[in-house]
Amino acid sequence: MGQFTSLSDAISDLVYDGAAVALEGFTHLIPFAAGHEVIRQSKKELTLIRLTPDVIYDQMIGMGCARKLVFSWGGNPGVGSLHRLRDAVENAHPGPLEIEEHSHAGMAARYSAGASGLPFGVLRGYLGTDLEERTNVARIECPFTGESLSAVPAINPDVTVIHAQQADRKGNIGIWGITGVQREIALAARAVLVTVEEIVDDLQPRGPNFAVLPAWTVDAVAHVPRGSHPSYSMGYTTRDNPFYTMWDVISRDRSLFDDWMKEYILSRDFDGYLAALDDGSILEMASNG
Amino acid sequence: MGQFTSLSDAISDLVYDGAAVALEGFTHLIPFAAGHEVIRQSKKELTLIRLTPDVIYDQMIGMGCARKLVFSWGGNPGVGSLHRLRDAVENAHPGPLEIEEHSHAGMAARYSAGASGLPFGVLRGYLGTDLEERTNVARIECPFTGESLSAVPAINPDVTVIHAQQADRKGNIGIWGITGVQREIALAARAVLVTVEEIVDDLQPRGPNFAVLPAWTVDAVAHVPRGSHPSYSMGYTTRDNPFYTMWDVISRDRSLFDDWMKEYILSRDFDGYLAALDDGSILEMASNG
């Protein structure tokens, strides 16, 4: 019921070893600060769920938080590969990573089914692909037309974490711009944590596609300005494209990655991370490396 | 592709005898003016589709436009019965009316399936009701859990008609407030007509839940201010509750109904109807009756 809390308390309360966790945000509003806190608290054996793993899951996988990844597109958007994800899949480093992959349409149908309280979703998809036999999908027949379609199992995470622009003082969440799959995966989850840019008296959208998650659908709200960096929060921050480019350098190299994570995530809280960002030091290792 | 046209041309072009037609709007934004024009043009043998038939379908059924009604709640909201609908079902007057009835949840799932290009929708519904054996619903088994759920066939009307607040000059439609099932049933249809309160340079929502239907999803746009009377258009008009109350009197009596329809619908265009509304004469027959 929309309890305001600190990010560290929220992660500690809601995310447990072995949990199925979705940190969602489709390019926009990715809850990076929450992911860092999961790493800091050394959560293990997580099933990480996300359409686009992005840099945040690259970091979590590289730090050994994950047992399994459920996803549909695992790249560094506009840059290239997620090297920690690849190292886990290709070389089982830092440990084996089970993967269950879908298409975006399939994942979206799984999330919608989860939000709808249905055990499966239906789509025209997967037909003729090699994905069909490699993943969790079944054929289902229309009882009226006899047509064959794909069924995908619902996803209901133990915990969903999203980042949003605003919470009002009652804990109602306001989110706008590209909202991706966040409403569905929040409504599908057993527990929901929302980090927000700002706490306001009344929700005030400053962009298209405004949506509200009522306080009573949310378990915890943490005020974490810039908590989506290096992704962005429409109306508050812009996407840090150089960071994504830098990540390609950092993540290619196991020891450089370890050093970077120690320096900028493990040894600091999120304010410390932002300070290193603001004074430019966060980019140094990549240029020196 | 969002052609601006007159209402009479639009109805004449898009609605044909025997067509499956949905005039939608959930209490709010009911396209009454378009329904009147269907009556004026004596369209016959229509399959009328709508969650809540409301007074507009009572008028169309009473005037003999319909062969079949697909619906989920057929009352005069806040008042009582739809007497022309009842007379058709109970006494086959003015002719027999086939009915196919669902629950709101089932109709909504049928519309969503139609909008999604799927042949059926899935829901937890109908279980244990007598509706289940009287209507078009099937049991379907989840291929993952074995659970039994309801499947309902998609609805894809030949023509959907909705009323919206605004069109911009390119024919993009802006709609807000209670939007009911209109996006789904517009996207499910083979052809779409939208009547609008106002044509504006740029869409300007004045209420919650703003949605856009791009011009390229719409076949015809007609400028019909107050075209949702006696329902309402948020930001433009309010619901005419006395009209709904009056309708109970008019529609109870076959000959009073016929007289009223002749006087206020058949012998006038929509401007004439509005004039009778504004000078109060539209209520007279009910008080004299």
Added chain:
Amino acid sequence: MGEPAYTTDEIMSIVASRQLRDGQVCFVGIGLPSEAANLARLSSAPDVVLIYESGTIGTKPDVLPLSIGDGELAEQAELVVGVPEVFAYWLQAGRVDVGFLSAAQIDRFGNLNSTVIGSYEKPGVRLPGAGGAPEIASSAGEVIVMLRHTKRSFVEEVDFVTSVGFGRDGGGREGHLGSGPSIVITDLAVLEPDPKTRELTVTGLHPGVDVDTVRDSTGWNLAVADDLVITEPPTGEELAILRGLKERTAAAHAAQA
């Protein structure tokens, strides 16, 4: 000071309103349920969350809506969503604690009929139909039913099961997310399902009503609980809030006309 006078409709609404607890999420039908749910919100349960099937969620109307889709409901809502979403993401997903229903008929196992009186093919009276009721009855955590008590409405067997209570044989709720009718509130009495047989049983009488009156208004051989209680009469405050709401409603709708 004597107790304030009240009508049978007023005590029905007030008793129903007392069932709601703060923070509960309540899916509300129009008419009596809407009156009771809003009375609760304005009195004992200010933080009750009201959802109407028009897609208005967390709404706080100043006056009672005449239709399920009045503009007031949208303007005062925490959020407004489409009808497909309100049924799929909100009701079906199990987010609703209490469903508030009425009907034309109810039977001894709490099944509700709002479809036809008589046969389906050749109905004596064609009623409006299902609307949102079947899935509210199935998926809401529990269901509160409000219905005026007459032999025509309280029948041995409903002519048509529009919405399932405990099934025609009282056989239970298998396959349903919610637990079914928890209470039926009438203008005479309060009925609850027997914990074992699930048959609706009188557990309370409104002040001044005797058991025989209730039995005479019921179309089956009505069971009566041993520990029958007499309803707490409406308080002055409850009546003042209810009457204020109804006066504001009448004034608002008259002004609009």
Added chain:
Amino acid sequence: MGEPAYTTDEIMSIVASRQLRDGQVCFVGIGLPSEAANLARLSSAPDVVLIYESGTIGTKPDVLPLSIGDGELAEQAELVVGVPEVFAYWLQAGRVDVGFLSAAQIDRFGNLNSTVIGSYEKPGVRLPGAGGAPEIASSAGEVIVMLRHTKRSFVEEVDFVTSVGFGRDGGGREGHLGSGPSIVITDLAVLEPDPKTRELTVTGLHPGVDVDTVRDSTGWNLAVADDLVITEPPTGEELAILRGLKERTAAAHAAQA
């Protein structure tokens, strides 16, 4: 006046952009497809409707997005919807005329691989995966593929069918809403499926490219059409618009940094 000079990437984008017609609805992937689609919108097809899988519909970005979910795409869109909706109500429902795809590998039947190089269980290279591609390939009215022409990317058989062209055996499109790849545009040539065999066949060469170069860059025994045409070289105007777009993009993204 001689013809203006251009790069192989530029001619690839320009030829691809010429495929789009005004009013078509185009589902766009990031990278080369996004460049070509926006070039079309800024030149020959100003009323092309661009949809990105982030839910931005009818978007008109001033600069090219770096990611599929750049804020620019949302700000300039006719409407923004959720990802579930963009796939269900817009792509799957058949509202998309043209899907624009790229991939790591393509085979002679136009099947696309963006999943793995090598075996699935022990991949040599783990690629990003499917994203929106399988359903774009299945449901868009037709598919335009853009891919740099190398033996590593044009292979006899793809290691993994992420997105179906005409199937591993060219057997067709049964069960798919769309008709599959209509054209493959590379930095060397234009390929189209043979109307009968559906095998990708060279139907056009970019200026200065000979058939042997294309064959040497293709991993199967490539068929060549009898009526081979030479691509119209980029016009000065096309190049100016493309370069302007790329310059604005670079400036905008640098300013943001």
